[in-house]
Amino acid sequence: MGHFHHMGMSMGMSSGDDNSTMAPSHHHPTSSASHSHDHMMMMMPMTFYFGFKNVELLFSGLVINTAGEMAGAFVAVFLLAMFYEGLKIAREGLLRKSQVSIRYNSMPVPGPNGTILMETHKTVGQQMLSFPHLLQTVLHIIQVVISYFLMLIFMTYNGYLCIAVAAGAGMGYFLFSWKKAVVVDITEHCH
Amino acid sequence: MAMHFIFSDEVVLLFDFWSVHSPAGMALSVLVILLLAVLYEGIKVGKARLLHQALMSLSISTSQQLIEETDQNSSSSDPTPVSRTHLRWFLCHFGQSLLHVAQVVIGYFVMLAVMSYNTWIFFGVVLGSGVGYYLAYPLLSMT
Numbered sequence: 354m355g356h357f358h359h360m361g362m363s364m365g366m367s368s369g370d371d372n373s374t375m376a377p378s379h380h381h382p383t384s385s386a387s388h389s390h391d392h393m394m395m396m397m398p399m400t401f402y403f404g405f406k407n408v409e410l411l412f413s414g415l416v417i418n419t420a421g422e423m424a425g426a427f428v429a430v431f432l433l434a435m436f437y438e439g440l441k442i443a444r445e446g447l448l449r450k451s452q453v454s455i456r457y458n459s460m461p462v463p464g465p466n467g468t469i470l471m472e473t474h475k476t477v478g479q480q481m482l483s484f485p486h487l488l489q490t491v492l493h494i495i496q497v498v499i500s501y502f503l504m505l506i507f508m509t510y511n512g513y514l515c516i517a518v519a520a521g522a523g524m525g526y527f528l529f530s531w532k533k534a535v536v537v538d539i540t541e542h543c544h
Numbered sequence: 545m546a547m548h549f550i551f552s553d554e555v556v557l558l559f560d561f562w563s564v565h566s567p568a569g570m571a572l573s574v575l576v577i578l579l580l581a582v583l584y585e586g587i588k589v590g591k592a593r594l595l596h597q598a599l600m601s602l603s604i605s606t607s608q609q610l611i612e613e614t615d616q617n618s619s620s621s622d623p624t625p626v627s628r629t630h631l632r633w634f635l636c637h638f639g640q641s642l643l644h645v646a647q648v649v650i651g652y653f654v655m656l657a658v659m660s661y662n663t664w665i666f667f668g669v670v671l672g673s674g675v676g677y678y679l680a681y682p683l684l685s686m687t
Contacts, residue, residue, distance in 0.1 A: 523645035
């Protein structure tokens with residue numbers, strides 16, 4: 354708990370080192386609903402800021418203190434966001450490839466003139482204990498964890514890290530969805 | 545940071561300059577957040593429609609190219625239609641990527657607004673998502 358207090362105090366000292374255009378009093382909340390918890394309000398920033406001093410990232414040992422470390426964190430977060438987009442598209446592709454079991458159900462339904470028409474239902478599914486489904490489940494768990502990590506990174510309200518998340522997502526979507534769109538064009542032409 | 549929903553007329557949302565003190569300011573902020581949530585739903589539908597339109601126009605243009613090429617068998621092969629299609633596809637995909645970045649950023653902004661734990665803002669987000677879905681999703685199947 355003392356660490357968070359230290360972070361709140363050191364944020365006041367780091368605001369002078371930023372080369373941002375934000376007002377230096379950003380770490381003092383001007384309006385707070387509960388004035389009795391003032392020191393707790395400094396634990397987590399609630400507005401966007403640009404800085405690289407004493408930035409805690411996800412885990413307790415991961416603290417950014419220098420510009421070099423922030424650059425490394427930027428690259429790592431960028432790659433993580435790119436990987437997340439690629440994972441999403443890889444899962445879609447795997448799902449499409451593994452959906453080979455197609456069941457046709459035909460049932461008679463009454464037609465307009467009293468004739469009997471056959472209505473055919475096509476269901477596409479997977480077996481539960483098959484390898485593709487287990488692989489999808491493992492990839493789903495990884496995707497959920499990474500999506501929560503990206504959310505927590507964005508929640509640090511650090512401007513550099515948030516830009517890394519957004520740029521990584523855009524670049525990942527651009528690179529991976531390009532190939533997917535071409536594949537979709539070919540395979541989903543004739544339905 | 546209070547870890548429960550509170551009804552309050554005071555909140556600081558996302559940026560330093562966005563600090564709300566009065567009921568009028570809160571109403572305006574709720575409206576802005578509502579429009580942001582509507583925009584988020586709209587972008588989701590817009591991306592899907594853009595992709596569909598791009599695929600339709602590209603498949604039409606490629607089939608036209610095939611027709612032209614079979615008509616002019618012995619005439620000089622014209623490489624420009626192929627590169628024009630590639631350029632169009634590249635621009636289309638680049639536009640979709642920008643739209644995706646906008647969707648990610650707006651999604652995170654709405655999440656951070658909910659994280660302020662202000663109940664009015666939360667109502668604005670929920671209402672905005674509902675209104676956005678209601679307005680946008682019929683446009684998805686209108687192809």
